[in-house]
Amino acid sequence: MIDLHIHTIYSSDGQYTPAEIVSLAGRRNVCTLAFCDHMDIRAASEGMDTAGMSGIELFSGVEISTSFRGREYHLLCYGFDPCCPRIRDFIDASCARIWKGVPAIIERFRKMGFRLDEKDIRGWGKSVPTGVSFLDALVKSNPDDPRLLLYTTGDRSDSPYLNFYQDFSRAGFGEALASNLPDLKRTVCSLKSCGVLVLAHPGDASRDLLRELKGYGLQGIEVYSSHHSPSVMRYLAESAASLGLLRSAGSDFHGERIKPGVVLGSVPGLPDEALIETIRNAMPSRR
DSSP: OEEEEEOOTTSTTOOSOHHHHHHHHHHTTOOEEEEOEETOOHHHHHHHHHHHHHTOEEEOEEEEEEEETTEEEEEEEESOOTTOHHHHHHHHHHHHHHHHHHHHHHHHHHHTTOOOOHHHHHTTOOSSOOHHHHHHHHHHHOTTOHHHHHHHTSTTTTSHHHHHHHHHIIIIIHHHHHTTSOBHHHHHHHHTTTSEEEEESOTTOOHHHHHHHHHHTOOEEEEEETTOOHHHHHHHHHHHHHHTOEEEEEOOBOOTTTOTTOOTTOOSSOOOHHHHHHHHHHSGGGO
């Protein structure tokens, strides 16, 4: 099995260490994987030796949150050198900008009657906050609020963090976050020389957008994903074929506490071999 979209504890919504994931991958017969933490590239360096000793192929990876026309898109970059100044500087600058927007999001929660302080969000010590950061901080400060009990013990507790993120995004918080994210097109242009760029779980992204991004340097799209229905995967596979983009596959595994229904390696399809070889050739060990 191949899984090119996995989160570790270096994401604020990841449950397992890089070494623990390598061990789990071995038990699940995942032979090739990539750590793609949110705006953080530390996991690849930490996991490389462990993966090598386990006979597992590990690619460097990162998931970058971007925006385009008020919508959030996630971009995966594979095969980069973790010491590359361009990608490190880009991530540092992007994280600083995201944190600058956090007080405005906190204020929106306060206007809804929640108690919340920035120190509760920063207490995670991660690169950028996610839905997990906000929900856990809110629950800690508002333990008996019925709006939050819905996610901890109520009808939305089957996948609390994902449900919280989706619900509050629909309430306008997604737009508030997107306003502080790097622009999708500029990100593709900035990072195309650093590694292999793949648009993560793009859903119903239009072919016009995919075509335009390919012109800027996008090389693939994550067709096979836990986010996608069979019909969406068919649409994306057809789009990839018609546009000459490579098909990728990733579970978006975070751990059963964060996403109970997503299992490491549970990807309903295989990436194109050409994509795997392109990432291999991009890895520093091949240069």
